[in-house]
Amino acid sequence: MSVMTPTEFLGGAVPVDGYGPGFFRVGGKVHHGAVIVTETGMAPWAGIDDHAALLALAGKVDVLFLGMGADVAFPPRALAQALEAADIMAEPMNTPSAARSYNVTLSEGRRVACALLPI
Structure with missing residues (x-):
């Protein structure tokens, strides 16, 4: 299991604490799957085909980090276009990088989210 470096988060914001094969620990709770x-x-x-869950973030976040699994991959064209149309700035990267980037950006007090596929 990879454990994230502890840091200070404003107002009780929820960080990604760690991850491992098929699971994430967020705010002290373990979840299996994306x-x-x-x-x-x-x-x-529900994963990369679940556009609605990501589009629900419109107007609530300044950036969405997309953790695409163990390797860097681009999201499907339809998803990228839907996010762009909803004015959601999405940054695809591998899942470990997305989790770290989310935590750093969150610690800065910015409006951020991450959607993470398991590794």
């Missing part, structure tokens, strides 16, 4: 994490908590995510 997740969406925001400053208020974690929710299960």
Whole structure:
């Protein structure tokens, strides 16, 4: 299991604490499978074809980090276009990088979310 470096989070914001094969620990709770994490908590995510869950973040976040699994991959064109149309700035990267980037950006007090596919 990879454990994230502890840091200070404003107002009780919820960080990604760690991850491992097929699971994430967020705010001290373990979830198996894909997740969406925001400053208020974690929710299960049906995965890359679940556009609605990501589009629900419109107007609530400044950036969405997309953790695409163990390797860097681009999201499917339809998803990228839907996010762009909803004015959601999405940054695809591998899942470990997305989790770290989410935590750093969250610690800066910014409106951020991450959608993470398991590794």
